[in-house]
Amino acid sequence: MNKEFHIKSPSDIGKQNQKVSAEDIRIIKSLLGNKKRKPSSHCLLCKKTIEEIGGKRIIAQKTLGIYNSKIYRGGGDPDFPELSIKLDDANYIVLCGKKGMWTDELIEKVKEIYLNDECPWFCQKCVGKTCHICGEILNNPIGSDVIYDDGCISHVAILGYNPGCVNESCENYKKWSK
Ligand SMILES: [Zn+2]
Numbered sequence: 001m002n003k004e005f006h007i008k009s010p011s012d013i014g015k016q017n018q019k020v021s022a023e024d025i026r027i028i029k030s031l032l033g034n035k036k037r038k039p040s041s042h043c044l045l046c047k048k049t050i051e052e053i054g055g056k057r058i059i060a061q062k063t064l065g066i067y068n069s070k071i072y073r074g075g076g077d078p079d080f081p082e083l084s085i086k087l088d089d090a091n092y093i094v095l096c097g098k099k100g101m102w103t104d105e106l107i108e109k110v111k112e113i114y115l116n117d118e119c120p121w122f123c124q125k126c127v128g129k130t131c132h133i134c135g136e137i138l139n140n141p142i143g144s145d146v147i148y149d150d151g152c153i154s155h156v157a158i159l160g161y162n163p164g165c166v167n168e169s170c171e172n173y174k175k176w177s178k
């Protein structure tokens with residue numbers, strides 16, 4: 001492939017001063033293949049960074065999440081419906097969550113993050129992976145898919161015991177070695 005593109009690297013996608021055609025996006029996607037997306041800089045909902053919140057970045061759990069799909073998906077559980085954003089004819093971003101939570105503004109933001117070749121995520125506070133006593137984050141967001149700095153995604157299994165929270169003055173505190 002030696003055709004000249006005005007998009008030369010993933011970070012060029014989404015730059016507003018460039019005219020990006022659907023064809024460019026398609027070609028870039030095929031060039032990128034299954035390249036991992038790095039997490040975006042801020043939590044999609046509260047717009048804080050992971051350094052401010054601590055814990056892990058969550059991309060999906062039981063009733064809230066964002067994932068890629070080759071097919072359009074919609075409907076599902078009426079209280080937690082699925083919603084698809086079309087990227088192109090063969091790629092959709094599927095959003096699921098509590099009915100009404102996906103505002104137009106939030107959907108635009110997700111699109112923007114994807115076209116910037118990043119992955120949107122939620123912090124543990126927004127997802128509710130917090131201590132039932134003090135409200136601080138839990139040591140581990142059990143039952144969630146999390147994304148790391150390098151774009152690797154892994155699932156945190158339900159442990160079968162309380163992971164404890166990070167707040168030293170809370171009776172639910174547990175010290176975890178990393
Ligand atoms: Zn958040």
Ligand SMILES: [Zn+2]
Nearest residue numbers: 131134165170
């Ligand atoms: Zn606590």
